[in-house]
Amino acid sequence: MANARKGWLWAAAGAGLGLAAWLGHQRQQRASATLRDALLGHDAGASAPAARVRFDQLDALPGPVQRYFRHVLADGQPLIASAQVEQAGSLRTTLDTPRWMPFTATHLVRPAAPGFLWNARVQAAPLVHLRVLDAYADGHGASRLFAMSALQVAAARPGPELDAGALHRYLAEGAWYPTALLPSEHLAWTPIDEHRAMATITDHDTTVSLEFRFNAIGEITGVYTPGRWGNFGGGYQLRGWEGRVSDYVEQDGMRVPSRAEVGWYDDALQWQRVWQGQVTGLRYEMLPGAPGSEQ
Numbered sequence: 001m002a003n004a005r006k007g008w009l010w011a012a013a014g015a016g017l018g019l020a021a022w023l024g025h026q027r028q029q030r031a032s033a034t035l036r037d038a039l040l041g042h043d044a045g046a047s048a049p050a051a052r053v054r055f056d057q058l059d060a061l062p063g064p065v066q067r068y069f070r071h072v073l074a075d076g077q078p079l080i081a082s083a084q085v086e087q088a089g090s091l092r093t094t095l096d097t098p099r100w101m102p103f104t105a106t107h108l109v110r111p112a113a114p115g116f117l118w119n120a121r122v123q124a125a126p127l128v129h130l131r132v133l134d135a136y137a138d139g140h141g142a143s144r145l146f147a148m149s150a151l152q153v154a155a156a157r158p159g160p161e162l163d164a165g166a167l168h169r170y171l172a173e174g175a176w177y178p179t180a181l182l183p184s185e186h187l188a189w190t191p192i193d194e195h196r197a198m199a200t201i202t203d204h205d206t207t208v209s210l211e212f213r214f215n216a217i218g219e220i221t222g223v224y225t226p227g228r229w230g231n232f233g234g235g236y237q238l239r240g241w242e243g244r245v246s247d248y249v250e251q252d253g254m255r256v257p258s259r260a261e262v263g264w265y266d267d268a269l270q271w272q273r274v275w276q277g278q279v280t281g282l283r284y285e286m287l288p289g290a291p292g293s294e295q
Contacts, residue, residue: 051287053077053179061183062191064214071218072178072248072255078286083109083177089277091122095266103132103277109173111180112287113137114203116170121149134166139204141166160206161229161236168208168228171201172243175220175257176279219248220257230264240265251282 055075058066085107090100105120115137122130131146141163143156156162174181181199183189190198192211200209213222221244228241241264245257256279263273 051079053079053182061189062197064195064218065189065197065212067218068214068220069178069182074253077179077253078288079179079182080111080177081285081287083107083111083285084281084283085109085176085279086281087120087277088280089275091275091277093274095264095272095274104280105132105277107173107176109170109177109180111177114167114170114180114186114201116173134169136163136166136170139163139206156231157236159236163204163206164208165229167201167203167206168210168225168241171199171208171210172223173260174199175245176282177284178254178256219255220245240269240271242271247278249279252284252286254284256282 053069053073053075055070058069061069087105087107088103090102092098092100101122101124103120103122105118107116107118109116116135117137118132118134120132120134122132124130129148131149133142133144133146135142140158141156142158143162143166144152145154147153181187186203187199187201190200192198195214195216197212197214198209199212200207208228209225211224212220213224215221222242224240224242226240227238229236230239230241231237232239241262243260243262245260247257247259248255249258258279260275260277261273262275263271266272
């Protein structure tokens with residue numbers, strides 16, 4: 001009889017844990033759906049400066065920016081309404097840890113919003129994974145961490161620092177959705193030299209800038225800022241930050257990088273890589289062309 005009772009207790013405990021895991025997974029799914037709905041709820045063409053790329057409107061841009069657009073885009077092609085970038089790679093959580101964790105992710109971007117949702121599965125241990133949801137929508141950043149895609153174990157504190165950091169990320173990853181980098185009422189380019197130019201974007205109450213770096217043929221090779229907000233030691237700090245991209249491929253008539261790495265500058269001003277990945281899949285939806293805009 002005692003063994004039977006013990007068996008029932010174990011069964012009940014297992015059922016309780018299973019129910020808790022299921023409820024946690026549902027919570028994570030709702031969080032993901034909420035962020036996705038906030039991103040996709042925008043009218044894709046509401047703020048588009050034009051329905052198609054126009055090379056004759058690029059003459060006032062800095063030289064390396066002109067070369068970039070003429071190299072990676074086609075004159076007259078539609079603008080990107082949404083992009084879905086599948087990724088695989090590895091990351092680490094601090095600048096000094098030697099431990100890298102593999103991840104796979106789906107990166108959904110809505111340039112006209114502007115905004116994104118990065119949904120990643122990170123393998124923390126052989127039988128343990130983490131679900132990371134990073135987003136920017138409606139002018140606000142968000143970052144949530146779930147253990148086993150079920151139990152929320154962390155969430156970034158909302159505020160202007162998180163918003164600015166997320167908008168910096170959206171701008172930095174523009175090489176994956178290049179028509180979003182065209183000048184508009186929200187985005188402007190200023191020259192630096194023959195291989196660098198500054199992009200500044202404003203959304204809602206947040207404005208950020210990034211130095212874009214270009215090679216001789218017009219590809220973006222990296223982005224840099226001396227001050228991006230990040231979470232270090234439990235609080236927000238402004239630190240130097242740099243991303244690098246390479247290995248361009250052609251997709252839907254555009255040239256986009258297939259590899260990237262990202263890092264922060266430490267107290268000794270040394271660049272420390274914390275994220276590295278490659279594109280495993282790309283899918284774009286384009287805005288319909290404007291009447292009379294065909295070349």
